[in-house]
Amino acid sequence: MRGNGNVAVALTITAVLLAPPAAANATPRCDPGPIRTALTALARVGAGIALTTRSPRCGLRNSGVGRADRWTGRVVRGTEHSRIGSNTKAWTATVVLQLVGEGRIALADKVDRHLPGLIRTSRYDGREITVRQLLQHTSGLPDYLEAPFWQDEERRRWDHIEPVRTVRQALTLPPPQRWGPAGFAYANTNYNLAGLLVTKVTGRDVGTEITERIIKRLGLRDTYWPGDRVTLPRPELRGYLRRAGMLLDRTEWNTSEAGASGSLISTGADVTAFWTALLTGELLAPDQLAELKRTVPDELSDGYGLGVERRRLTPDLITWGHSGSMPSGHKFRNAVTEDGRRSVTLLIGADTFDSAEVDLVIGGLIRDLR
Numbered sequence: 001m002r003g004n005g006n007v008a009v010a011l012t013i014t015a016v017l018l019a020p021p022a023a024a025n026a027t028p029r030c031d032p033g034p035i036r037t038a039l040t041a042l043a044r045v046g047a048g049i050a051l052t053t054r055s056p057r058c059g060l061r062n063s064g065v066g067r068a069d070r071w072t073g074r075v076v077r078g079t080e081h082s083r084i085g086s087n088t089k090a091w092t093a094t095v096v097l098q099l100v101g102e103g104r105i106a107l108a109d110k111v112d113r114h115l116p117g118l119i120r121t122s123r124y125d126g127r128e129i130t131v132r133q134l135l136q137h138t139s140g141l142p143d144y145l146e147a148p149f150w151q152d153e154e155r156r157r158w159d160h161i162e163p164v165r166t167v168r169q170a171l172t173l174p175p176p177q178r179w180g181p182a183g184f185a186y187a188n189t190n191y192n193l194a195g196l197l198v199t200k201v202t203g204r205d206v207g208t209e210i211t212e213r214i215i216k217r218l219g220l221r222d223t224y225w226p227g228d229r230v231t232l233p234r235p236e237l238r239g240y241l242r243r244a245g246m247l248l249d250r251t252e253w254n255t256s257e258a259g260a261s262g263s264l265i266s267t268g269a270d271v272t273a274f275w276t277a278l279l280t281g282e283l284l285a286p287d288q289l290a291e292l293k294r295t296v297p298d299e300l301s302d303g304y305g306l307g308v309e310r311r312r313l314t315p316d317l318i319t320w321g322h323s324g325s326m327p328s329g330h331k332f333r334n335a336v337t338e339d340g341r342r343s344v345t346l347l348i349g350a351d352t353f354d355s356a357e358v359d360l361v362i363g364g365l366i367r368d369l370r
Helices: 033-043 085-101 131-136 163-170 188-202 206-218 256-262 268-279 286-292 355-368
Strands: 013-017 049-055 059-065 067-069 240-243 246-249 309-314 317-321 331-337 343-348
Touching: 033 049, 033 059, 033 355, 049 268, 059 268, 085 131, 085 188, 085 206, 085 256, 085 268, 085 286, 085 331, 131 188, 163 188, 163 256, 188 206, 188 256, 206 268, 268 286, 268 317, 268 331, 268 343, 309 355, 317 355, 331 355, 343 355
Parallel strands: none
Antiparallel strands: 013 059, 049 059, 049 343, 240 246, 309 317, 317 331, 331 343
């Protein structure tokens, strides 16, 4: 078994500075103090964490704490590949909104228009659910992960599972508890449906559309749609689950079932490039970007848009991002300022950690970065 509770882990802080040093006569200069403060705090979390930051003065910086691989002792450098989980939803929503801009989909379209008969039970009806409601988690559909089939996810670790199967699993479940006036209920089912819709409209699977429309367009060299690939490209951030007091390495995992809701593999630098391009209008026309940022109240953040979470850290500081989690032990957090000029991205290689402490670090760093 790779990695367990008996392996002593020294939390080592490392950093790779990708931005060139400031010229002697440049003003103002980069102040790396907030990044060092954040790394010191993250070292106490007890996980391998890759940190990527971007700001006008400091440029792009990759840093890390802890071990990327507890078996070999390899330390985190900040350039590791990891699963980004539900951050994938922002990428999927971007593709759907690009199709909206091309006139091939309307947010007001009913799901049944593009996927006739797929959602048709006594509880759920695709003739009543819109594309917007899928992307906004206001469809009223349950999360397929609540189905008994997924009670022991590890049994499915190597299986290829088509996303349409997860939709059919969800349709057997009772309606979820909904929140707020818009009836928000977070469900991965919504995005697997959105992926099926993209395939129906374009004739290509959603992974191909994300690759062509975003990954290649932005020149992202370290972002992958894995399909049935169970390994991560090197260097990888390995993922660990804590079970019965032991740390189990579960990095290798077939995530085909996650599809458009959570399959992507990337690095902190590539994710940063995506979110910067998204919020600065490089990927979406103004009308579609405005739709992306139209939020409804939810119980997770300060408002959920179309595949994006908004957080108001202070009256004058709003950030956007989307958290992520995978059964392989990989977690994801990010925050990007409204103007796209400052960003913080965390890739985390453990399923248990002090989430509140991590959120405090992100909030402080995005506030102090310059």
